[in-house]
Amino acid sequence: MAKRRILAGGIAQESHSFNPVRTGRSWFTIRAGAEAVETARGSNSVLGGIVDAAAENDIEVIVPVMFRAQSGGPVEDTVFAEMRDRMCDAARRGDFDAIVLPLHGGMLTPSLEDPEGALMMALRHIVGPEMPLTAGFDLHAHVTPEILAHCNLLAGYLTNPHGDQGNTGRRAFLAALDMLEGRLQPALAAVHLPMLTLGNDRTDEDPLLSLHARARAAVEAGVACDVSIFNAQQFLDVHGLGQWVLAYGNGTAPNDLALELAQTLWARRRELIGSYPALDEYLDRAAHGMERPLILGDQGDRVAGGSPGDGTYVLRALLARDSLPPSAIPIADVRAVQACQAAGQGATVTLTVGGRYSTVSPPVTVTGEVVSVGNSAQVVYDGPADAGYRTTLGDYAVLRVGKVHLILTDQPYSYLDPGYFRAMGVDPARMGIVITRSGYHFTLNYAAIGECVTVDTPGMTSYRVAELPFTKARPFFPLDEMDFTPRLHVVGGVSP
Ligand SMILES: [Zn+2]
Structure with missing residues (x-):
């Protein structure tokens, strides 16, 4: 045969x-x-x-x-x-x-x-x-x-x-x-x-x-x-x-x-219907010193959930506190990447970053040192989730603002695996705080390097769905209380 x-x-x-x-x-x-x-x-x-x-x-x-x-x-x-x-x-x-x-x-x-x-x-x-x-x-x-x-x-x-x-x-x-x-x-x-x-x-x-x-x-x-x-x-x-x-x-x-x-x-x-801890609670803990890096999922701006990845809510909180350990936070912002690339490695630049699409927190103006710029960096997932998966990044820049390492990219990534940071020359294991744009999945692949927690932040992927303008999907629980009895769907029959 x-x-x-x-x-x-x-x-x-x-x-x-x-x-x-x-x-x-x-x-x-x-x-x-x-x-x-x-x-x-x-x-x-x-x-x-x-x-x-x-x-x-x-x-x-x-x-x-x-x-x-x-x-x-x-x-x-x-x-x-x-x-x-x-x-x-x-x-x-x-x-x-x-x-x-x-x-x-x-x-x-x-x-x-x-x-x-x-x-x-x-x-x-x-x-x-x-x-x-x-x-x-x-x-x-x-x-x-x-x-x-x-x-x-x-x-x-x-x-x-x-x-x-x-x-x-x-x-x-x-x-x-x-x-x-x-x-x-x-x-x-x-x-x-x-x-x-x-x-x-x-x-x-x-x-x-x-x-x-x-x-x-x-x-x-x-x-x-x-x-x-x-x-x-x-x-x-x-x-x-x-x-x-x-x-x-x-x-x-x-x-x-x-x-x-x-x-x-x-x-x-x-x-x-779950609830999540507040960002401040965990930043307080990090300020007092934690044994392992704190790996934070930014619930409101989870690229893994489809968010634009340019939210500044957590960035503002990091910049507002001098007592925090070194941190790494990704922001998708093509203009900021281009400005860093134009200035070149080692240059000091003043930029306005993020907040173009994630509108819960406005853009932030920062002055920092361009630590690195690049493109086509290769990411290989450590796993266990998607272990061995390979992907290529677009243009990026790493901008150091005090103890905050801003990971600027020309498109959003969810940072499901530490490989993303490493591909851009930032070792997440050496940071005190690392922000990922995921709510669940990062916890598998970062478990080996830090304490993983998702915090309740506002934004497009916050679980506060009452704030989103749903029309076609309704009615659904919990936005709509409804009298409903589960029944078998007839394949080839009418839509639910
Ligand atoms: Zn999924």
Whole structure:
């Protein structure tokens, strides 16, 4: 028998409806063909899991193209169209047996609320209803009826902070393989809940810890072959925003299990609204001296949640206190980078930085020394999350203002891994305070170097969602109190 092949690729980005900065082509890492396969091999990414599982099963992976970017504003329509056309051209050429898509889910373009669903629909139209088509998503994805209708099995991460990207790709791949071998006929039981989690959707704490344990036990007992619980990203103003429980059985949908999990999630919805400590509380601790570096997640300006990454709220607090240890704080500001590059390394400059898009705190004027400037720095993730993932930075400058090291970049990054700082010549382990633009995920990859805590700061990605102008996504809990009873979704039926 000829060697089997699968088609894998697509686009992975998480969008924020209220971030006015569009995500353009230059913000993506774009790989294709053998380069995409080889860089993914062995990495803890969804595509890495697909590539590794395929190799173990002697199956070739074809990657027409893989676009990957940080979270941010909606992705330009032309970027999505380019990716879709390259995927569809490859699908039309044929000579493969299944499609396994390593996507993020929860992306937007100015004209599409559900680009992932549009991609799946386009591919399904080309390959027909019989070909296995599966996908691996982040658990913060916005899942839609269109996705469920066109995808045979959708696997979501089971961990937050996310540590199982590779295993998610593996689950999606193995489902497609089992379908090819005639061992699996996925039958979906799905329930949608019109609610958001706000600040407590860690899977290593209750209530999600026990929900996932229940789901895992059901899979181990053979009640279901795959279960995902999707906790939608909070900043998508789209129709049908909310949680999804997806339970797949082999031939028979595990309806009771999906309903039980969804009913529990709905009943415990108030426990999913978390609260965070104040910034001042932790700056006080740092001022008194801490054993290890303090690694702070800036909740209000989390690029990982789609924020613009130019917030100055924490920067102002750092500059206002002389008693703090050396710190590093990233600000995305292309003009400031250009001014530093023009002045050159060693120069003293006075600049106004940040606050162009994150409007909760105005721009800050600083005078400092340009410690370094550069571009095309290579980031390699330490992990464990996404260990081995490689990406290239754009233009940057490091500006030292007293004890504050301002990490200025021409585009926003989430600093999920210490590798970002090191790529720009700043060792986070030697700082007293390090600011990341993430709320959960950084805690995995910085645990080895410091004490990680996310603080309650205002901004576009604060969990105070009542301050955001939602229209299409409503009604949802907790903005709207509602009488609701979880019920099974009919695949191919009406939108939730
Ligand atoms: Zn996520």
